């Protein structure tokens with residue numbers, strides 16, 4: 471276990487830790503929940519479907535559970551490992567092979583949306599035709615899951631893959647895609663996400679195994695999005711300065727700088743927390759449709775398990791960056 475200690479790079483008071491970002495979000499959870507909506511949609515020139523308010527219940531219990539998860543030693547250690555990895559990246563004066571490994575690993579950890587949320591969307595869309603009851607509730611589940619995934623895939627704007635390459639190009643680190651830069655722990659993490667997304671997909675639609683597998687995957691999606699809310703807000707504080715230090719000409723090239731930091735800034739602010747809340751609304755709506763319990767205790771366990779796994783991946787990225795520094 472790593473004991474928290476102030477780090478030189480992050481000790482300036484105007485910068486926030488992942489923990490601080492998490493606390494602000496959880497403290498304001500009731501307000502975020504009240505405002506969460508499936509956006510409206512223009513149907514025709516004179517017809518518009520109004521936004522639909524999310525129905526999230528047990529808010530104060532969820533708030534307590536999220537505090538417990540955030541303060542748990544597993545999460546504390548995972549956050550420290552992530553902050554150390556980012557710190558090591560920021561302290562690199564130039565790109566060496568360990569930076570390429572970092573970018574390979576970081577990309578690998580962020581596949582949750584495609585490996586979990588998008589697989590859930592695929593499965594639910596295929597199953598909709600076999601669902602005869604409560605179709606409207608089922609549609610709410612799908613609409614919330616769409617809100618989880620749409621920013622990452624991009625509709626009318628570059629999705630993840632496009633933005634990631636703008637950033638790595640600005641770092642001069644495009645070779646990260648090569649197999650030699652893979653980090654085992656990060657690939658192991660994305661394998662876990664893949665397995666979660668496809669678990670029990672062949673089981674009977676009404677079987678308890680099938681229903682629980684969908685709900686568990688949605689809980690992983692909640693865990694992931696809320697983790698991302700802390701991770702990206704943390705690195706967003708430093709990314710512009712780092713990019714300019716590597717390439718001072720970016721300072722005067724607004725468009726290239728915007729693209730270069732776009733991957734991080736696209737996840738900044740409330741973006742990821744909102745994805746997490748949509749995943750939460752989807753999971754509770756699915757539990758109602760499928761007539762199974764939404765257990766907060768199970769969500770806590772899944773969130774801790776996710777945090778431990780993502781923390782292990784970041785610890786490996788940190789080790790890679792430090793090994794090269796010696």
Ligand SMILES: [Fe+2]
Nearest residue numbers: 583622630737
């Ligand atoms: Fe993302």
Ligand SMILES: [Fe+2]
Nearest residue numbers: 695698742745
């Ligand atoms: Fe997200």
